[in-house]
Amino acid sequence: MSYERQINSKGYTIINQVYNESEIDNLISLIENRTKNNPENATFRKSQDLFAIRQFHKEVPETLDFIFNQSLKGIIENTFGKGYFITKSIYFDKPEKSNWFVAYHQDLTISVDKRIEIDNFENWTVKQNQFAVQPPAAILEDNFTIRIHIDKTTKDNGALKVINNSHSKGILRIENLDFENEKETICEVEKGGIMIMKPLLFHASNKTTNNERRRVIHIEFSRQELPDGLEWSEKTILLN
Structure with missing residues (x-):
């Protein structure tokens, strides 16, 4: 089954060996x-x-050349086509003894540059001077x-746990998901x-139980222009 068909039918796909050891080492370095030289940066969130x-x-823009290697660029273009750009990215480092877990949820908000009242854009929030909103x-x-996956x-x-094909149900309150079936x-x-x-796709993650670190770079993509002068606040177009 192709990656595109897997994503359409299940809501996700897993592809191993996209990065070699050297590329991962460069990303880690x-x-x-970056974190050693500027530990108090406002975009950093640190807890136990x-x-x-x-x-x-x-x-950390210097990571982009390593992230978007030929393998990843080929996967994106062959699976989704052209015209996509970065809209948001987060680096997560879950330490060896982490008790951090995330309950089942959908990713419903996007990061934008300002607040404008637009039909069907709702649930506005502000976090670290950045606006977020739930779009249509x-x-x-x-x-x-x-x-x-760095580790x-x-x-x-x-590791993320997901509800297969839950992305096909639209925006849904968690209590309306029939977990038994x-x-x-x-x-x-x-x-x-x-x-x-x-x-x-409904997804969640459990606490760490094996004393092994988990580092992940999470990047969101879109190819859509937002209406009425609203802009993606982290929009970055990738050049070949």
């Missing part, structure tokens, strides 16, 4: 240098259970997310592999 860098591709379902349905990720260190999959990914998923 660039991230560590999680370290995160928001707007990652803007905070049609925008979310066309977008996709790539999660790049091997298993059920024991917080749904198929749950734990998405284990090798170091250097990726997971591609649709924003409306």
